[in-house]
Amino acid sequence: MDHSISYKKTDCFCLKRRAYGKSSAVIHLLTREFGPMSLYHKGFFSKRSPYPAILDLGQETEVVMTFREERCFLKEASLKRSFNVSDHSGLTLMSFIFELLASIPQQTHLPFHQLYQDLADTLEGMTAGKGRFNLALRFQLRLLNILGMTGDVDHCSRCHKRFSKEEWAYAEPHCWNFFCASCPSPLHTAFRLSQSQRQCITSWFHSDRISPPLPHMNRSGVVQTQKHLNSIYEELYTLQSLSEYMRLLES
Numbered sequence: 704m705d706h707s708i709s710y711k712k713t714d715c716f717c718l719k720r721r722a723y724g725k726s727s728a729v730i731h732l733l734t735r736e737f738g739p740m741s742l743y744h745k746g747f748f749s750k751r752s753p754y755p756a757i758l759d760l761g762q763e764t765e766v767v768m769t770f771r772e773e774r775c776f777l778k779e780a781s782l783k784r785s786f787n788v789s790d791h792s793g794l795t796l797m798s799f800i801f802e803l804l805a806s807i808p809q810q811t812h813l814p815f816h817q818l819y820q821d822l823a824d825t826l827e828g829m830t831a832g833k834g835r836f837n838l839a840l841r842f843q844l845r846l847l848n849i850l851g852m853t854g855d856v857d858h859c860s861r862c863h864k865r866f867s868k869e870e871w872a873y874a875e876p877h878c879w880n881f882f883c884a885s886c887p888s889p890l891h892t893a894f895r896l897s898q899s900q901r902q903c904i905t906s907w908f909h910s911d912r913i914s915p916p917l918p919h920m921n922r923s924g925v926v927q928t929q930k931h932l933n934s935i936y937e938e939l940y941t942l943q944s945l946s947e948y949m950r951l952l953e954s
């Protein structure tokens with residue numbers, strides 16, 4: 704019989720906590736080393752447990768985990784930093800981002816170091832309270848890019864021609880692909896990007912950090928882009944926080 708137990712240590716963000724039984728919990732995490740994963744802990748919500756305060760949304764935590772019978776258990780946790788927002792708008796945006804991340808399938812082998820850094824930067828920017836909707840949009844586009852679901856916004860996805868300065872780029876329905884006006888599309892969407900919006904998105908894709916401040920899209924551009932992203936998510940996930948997020952964005 705094999706009694707060996709392996710321990711692993713990583714930094715993480717808590718995305719979701721689900722109680723089960725009397726006081727146990729499954730905690731869904733985005734870890735720096737291993738991407739999304741779930742940890743079990745018996746007594747997580749018991750009176751004397753320090754963990755609910757340490758492993759909570761909007762906090763970066765260092766965890767030590769053990770692996771048994773193909774499951775992963777929380778051994779220790781210590782708080783690294785808190786990203787505190789107390790206003791409704793900040794909380795809604797953060798909940799939306801955490802729900803989005805909690806929806807990504809586990810056991811996918813993707814470059815999670817970048818996603819982890821993007822999340823930390825986004826939370827830091829949101830805590831500072833500047834350009835929050837732009838930060839949320841940038842985060843979503845970079846996430847789709849990591850998932851291999853975004854295309855280039857500078858070239859037509861059909862004829863591969865580079866969009867000229869005055870040209871609009873038309874979106875394909877439920878996809879992050881764009882085509883030019885000369886390429887007839889069998890389907891039409893209301894969403895299109897101007898040159899300045901394309902430049903903004905391209906710079907979001909190419910800058911790995913959010914400082915120096917990135918170019919911003921105006922509110923109506925953000926709303927239109929978000930609506931198109933929603934049509935992409937519709938095919939993938941059900942996001943409960945999306946309607947509240949949209950209410951806030953459009954108010």
Ligand SMILES: [Zn+2]
Pocket residue numbers: 859860861862863864882883884885886
């Ligand atoms: Zn074309």
